[in-house]
Amino acid sequence: MSSEINIGLAQINVTVGGIEQNVDHIIDFARRARDELACDLMVCSELVLTGYPPEDLLLRSGFNTRVQQQLQRLCETVEGIDLIVGYPKKTAAGLYNMCALIRDGRIDAEYAKIKLPNYSVFDEKRYFEPGEIACVVEYKGINLGLTVCEDIWHDGPIEAAVAEGAEVIININGSPYHSNKIPERRAVVCARANATQTPVVYVNQIGGQDELVFDGASFVTDKNGAVIHQMASFEEGLSSVVVVRDQAELTLTGSEMEPELEPLASIYNALVLGVRDYVQKNGFSGVVIGLSGGIDSALTTTIAVDALGADNVDVIMMPFRYTSDISKEDAYAEAKALGIQYHVISIEPMYDAFMQQLAPVFEGTEQDTTEENIQARCRGLTLMAYSNKTGRMVLTTGNKSEMSVGYATLYGDMVGGYNAIKDVPKVLVYELAKYRNTVSQVIPERVITREPSAELRPDQIDSDSLPPYEILDPILELYVEQDCPPAEIVAKGFAREYVTQVIRMVDRNEYKRRQAAPGVRITKRAFGRDRRYPITSGFRPEVDW
Ligand SMILES: Nc1ncnc2c1ncn2[C@@H]1O[C@H](COP(=O)(O)OP(=O)(O)OC[C@H]2O[C@@H]([n+]3cccc(C(=O)O)c3)[C@H](O)[C@@H]2O)[C@@H](O)[C@H]1O
Numbered sequence: 001m002s003s004e005i006n007i008g009l010a011q012i013n014v015t016v017g018g019i020e021q022n023v024d025h026i027i028d029f030a031r032r033a034r035d036e037l038a039c040d041l042m043v044c045s046e047l048v049l050t051g052y053p054p055e056d057l058l059l060r061s062g063f064n065t066r067v068q069q070q071l072q073r074l075c076e077t078v079e080g081i082d083l084i085v086g087y088p089k090k091t092a093a094g095l096y097n098m099c100a101l102i103r104d105g106r107i108d109a110e111y112a113k114i115k116l117p118n119y120s121v122f123d124e125k126r127y128f129e130p131g132e133i134a135c136v137v138e139y140k141g142i143n144l145g146l147t148v149c150e151d152i153w154h155d156g157p158i159e160a161a162v163a164e165g166a167e168v169i170i171n172i173n174g175s176p177y178h179s180n181k182i183p184e185r186r187a188v189v190c191a192r193a194n195a196t197q198t199p200v201v202y203v204n205q206i207g208g209q210d211e212l213v214f215d216g217a218s219f220v221t222d223k224n225g226a227v228i229h230q231m232a233s234f235e236e237g238l239s240s241v242v243v244v245r246d247q248a249e250l251t252l253t254g255s256e257m258e259p260e261l262e263p264l265a266s267i268y269n270a271l272v273l274g275v276r277d278y279v280q281k282n283g284f285s286g287v288v289i290g291l292s293g294g295i296d297s298a299l300t301t302t303i304a305v306d307a308l309g310a311d312n313v314d315v316i317m318m319p320f321r322y323t324s325d326i327s328k329e330d331a332y333a334e335a336k337a338l339g340i341q342y343h344v345i346s347i348e349p350m351y352d353a354f355m356q357q358l359a360p361v362f363e364g365t366e367q368d369t370t371e372e373n374i375q376a377r378c379r380g381l382t383l384m385a386y387s388n389k390t391g392r393m394v395l396t397t398g399n400k401s402e403m404s405v406g407y408a409t410l411y412g413d414m415v416g417g418y419n420a421i422k423d424v425p426k427v428l429v430y431e432l433a434k435y436r437n438t439v440s441q442v443i444p445e446r447v448i449t450r451e452p453s454a455e456l457r458p459d460q461i462d463s464d465s466l467p468p469y470e471i472l473d474p475i476l477e478l479y480v481e482q483d484c485p486p487a488e489i490v491a492k493g494f495a496r497e498y499v500t501q502v503i504r505m506v507d508r509n510e511y512k513r514r515q516a517a518p519g520v521r522i523t524k525r526a527f528g529r530d531r532r533y534p535i536t537s538g539f540r541p542e543v544d545w
């Protein structure tokens with residue numbers, strides 16, 4: 001006697017908190033899985049009803065009531081196909097992160113996530129109680145072990161399900177992207193499959209949620225850990241895998257094998273998805289960007305156009321007396337190549353008006369960064385005025401190197417609702433710009449080859465104030481992303497004066513980062529929820545050497 005299940009993998013872009021619309025979306029996918037792919041069962045991602053991570057929405061009692069109502073609606077509405085879904089469930093003992101089988105219109109089996117991640121961007125112990133027992137359910141003659149995301153990253157939960165008789169592990173995920181995450185994740189899941197000699201159906205969320213991007217990339221392994229089915233990254237998808245058991249032998253037949261994206265394409269796509277979902281899920285008609293002729297605003301603009309379409313991106317060049325002709329030419333050339341609305345608004349009269357009004361209080365003082373910051377603030381005010389009038393949100397353009405050392409003006413070029421490149425170090429900004437030009441040539445070559453400059457005073461270049469980016473970026477990676485002690489950074493061959501300068505700047509500028517716009521996370525350690533340092537701090541790491 002043979003048993004067979006046609007399992008659908010639903011890689012759905014849900015909206016955190018949009019429970020009703022998420023359920024509508026699941027219903028829509030379920031109908032397609034039933035009618036187009038003839039699936040018996042469709043597997044969705046972790047907390048698919050609420051979106052991941054719902055954060056403190058979970059603490060509102062009305063939220064959990066709504067989840068239960070919508071779960072009921074989902075059970076009653078879907079016909080002719082069964083589902084595996086994730087949702088939070090409040091009980092007398094606390095809140096649990098659940099994975100359930102909905103069979104024949106009712107909840108047939110429920111599992112509570114055992115391993116709750118509480119590191120990096122994860123904070124699940126703030127909300128959830130850990131589950132304690134495995135859940136294995138027989139489905140059409142084959143035993144399925146239900147598990148949730150972090151469960152598979154540790155010894156214990158998968159082995160427990162297998163010990164209870166699971167023949168296939170179902171693992172539902174809210175696993176966010178960072179560069180190199182896909183191979184890391186695959187290595188963990190494939191090793192677990194191989195160690196337990198049990199195939200894994202891994203389904204991940206897709207879409208942007210504030211700073212996080214979920215890449216999807218759902219897949220299925222056989223019992224040896226070989227990937228036999230691979231879905232695309234950064235897009236919604238529905239596909240199916242057939243599991244057959246003939247006596248003791250289990251065979252899995254996949255239907256899709258998407259190739260892995262190369263690293264720069266993967267990062268670029270993550271940035272595009274992060275911007276698109278932030279802008280669209282927050283209800284903006286589009287964005288506006290200050291386009292300077294420099295590399296940061298150039299890359300931000302291509303990301304915005306790829307995310308939202310040319311009609312939904314406006315740019316403003318705001319020249320001043322220090323703006324070079326090549327900046328004006330290159331900003332115009334890029335806008336033309338992308339086919340976007342291009343405005344020119346001079347900040348000269350605004351700057352003069354400020355200086356005139358400030359003259360009495362500034363009398364007897366020297367020119368310094370005050371005057372530079374007034375230029376950046378005239379631009380910031382102009383962008384915000386345009387945003388208020390048109391409903392287009394400002395995309396701010398500070399890269400990770402600048403955000404690290406505070407090389408940006410508060411309430412000036414730091415204005416904006418979201419930042420596409422906040423977690424992208426400057427050297428990577430250049431690589432991504434070159435990568436984007438291989439897709440189609442839109443960023444003028446000179447923008448990539450010229451020396452970076454803030455153009456806030458005559459002949460200014462970034463390296464007047466900062467170490468060269470080729471030196472700055474690796475020091476920042478060691479200090480910011482790896483918490484490497486200063487002496488170890490020096491031991492790796494970096495000049496002591498650079499290391500001291502960079503560390504002081506990073507530590508001194510926590511206050512700026514705390515006021516900065518959120519942006520897409522693409523590294524293992526981004527600013528924001530991932531790196532929480534006090535603003536007021538007496539600790540000086542560099543005094544240890
Ligand atoms: N701990 C703290 N908590 C709260 N506030 C604090 C603070 N420390 C200073 N402040 C405040 O912050 C002010 C200083 O910050 P801010 O006004 O931003 O100015 P500041 O950091 O002094 O200057 C901005 C720097 O960024 C450079 N820049 C500007 C624009 C664009 C670019 C670029 O290439 O992209 C570079 C510019 O050349 C200059 O070196 C102080 O006057 C003080 O009011």
Ligand SMILES: Nc1ncnc2c1ncn2[C@@H]1O[C@H](COP(=O)(O)OP(=O)(O)OP(=O)(O)O)[C@@H](O)[C@H]1O
Pocket residue numbers: 289290291292293294295296297298316317318319320323379397398402413452453454455
């Ligand atoms: N002349 C300008 N016109 C329009 N926007 C500008 C102008 N100058 C600066 N900005 C805005 O302020 C941001 C900070 O720019 P700035 O030129 O000071 O530094 P940057 O880090 O070299 O950025 P970019 O590489 O984009 O020029 C720019 O990315 C842009 O959004």
Ligand SMILES: NC(=O)CC[C@H](N)C(=O)O
Pocket residue numbers: 046117122148149150151153173174175176185
């Ligand atoms: N939601 C989760 O449990 C995610 C944690 C997991 N280690 C991941 O990033 O894939």
